[in-house]
Amino acid sequence: MQAKVQFVYVSRNDGGFMYQAWFYVGVTAVAASILWSVAELLSAKRKSGTSRTVRSLGTMVYLSLAAVLLSAGASAFCYLNIYRDYGAASRGDLPRVMKALADAEQARKDAVAKAEHDATEKEGTERARLLVEADRQRELRIAEEKRCGIGMIRSANAIYEVRAEPNEAAEKFINEKASNSRKTYYRSIDTSTMIRIVGCKDDWREVQITEPSWLTETMGWVPASIIREIQYTAHGKRIYVEADFAWESDTREYKDKLLSAVNRISRETPACSEIDTASLARSPTQGTPADPIFFVTCDPSGRAMNVWFRPTDG
Template sequence: MPRSLITMLTLTAIVGCEQPNAAIENAVEPSSSDGSPTITPAASGCSDPRGVASGTIVSVRDSVDLRSGPSPTAAKLVNEKATEVMGETQFQTADNTTKLLEVCRKGKWAEVEMIEPEWLAGRRGWVPVSSVRSIGEDSSGERKYVEADFYWEEDTRAHKAELTAAVNQVVRENQQCKTVDPGTLARSRNRGSVSDPVYFVTCNGPDGEVFNVWFKRDGSSA
């Protein structure tokens, strides 16, 4: 199941909305809190004693199931929240919008722990090494979002380069926006117009606060 749909299911349980990104846009309000985010991934050892420690921050190329061990026959991990909402078994996945700690590797498999989005933080599982990709960084070592980080929809995929640049500009210029949830990038249904569209993305702010930032394709505020 796409993570954006899981996000929608979690939020619609609270606000009830027809469109997944509309739910995200309407449910997340700005915050003025100060402080620094505290994301502390558990760095405990590999669940397989024969694994080789890694400790690298990564993502994946596409949606991939998290498994209980380093094997294609290992059980897929169940997403209990999504299963409860959907009424049928849903499996835990990582996709290109997630930020992961690669805990260790064993052969062609990597054990990963979710860091972002924060509502999945701490969940662990095994994924094929072939699905793992590096996270973009700028010259100072700060996170730099790339096109592969985002979930592109019909009304955003034609403007990948512009919107990726705009999101990086938001993170650079908004001191409260420490990181973003790439799975939330979308065209606003409440602001702008067809000829002058407005987009938004959900920021992760200090002390776990989340809020939306609206902008145009050139990175200007909207």
């Protein structure tokens, strides 16, 4: 049965519907011939003025009648042989072949519909997979950013020369402004700088100095162990701690009292919410050995001003 249907398809594709097509041509010719005959008959009657027999009609009338018969015969012949167009062995075999063709066409349509359905389903499955993967990647990115502290403001717990790449042996950036013919200085972060974390790779962080403002061009990679968090009060005021300062011989013995005083200045002194921690020093001109006076610089990124205080002011 399947081999027969395949044979029918080949016959249709190679030969076309020859008899069926010519049958329709013949039917059209019959209709045209009949109209021609009627026109010739009416013309002949008008010319003679009297009713005549067919035998007395003109040549054109006979020709038109002959055309009717000829086209009718050709149409009948084509009609009787239409089964050949479908590859059937006889007219009696035509219904079976037609059914096989219809079944094959329906099978083709079903196959096309199934292919379209499968493609749509596959596309939907792939879209859903991509959405799930996008969500997973987003969650991983958020988790990684949280682990790395991306965008967070931090400080350092030691002096470190930033690297161009996340490894200890990577190139360092020369500080052109500070370097001279005798010594080369490199861009670095220290306990007095505020830094923003902008990148992350393994145990390294890419940072950029945010304060002081004149060092914001300093950017590079540092070990995560160099970075420390900054503490704040419930009201958003920074809490200065020991690691924020570089303690010298004349400040170290007053460390606890100086920290208390600096935090009080930060909380209570107008326009002094930001303090340059590198500026903490003992005044060389004010105070006495028994009653020393210290100072810090406030608002280093704006209108800088010095605030003098005694350790006991905390």
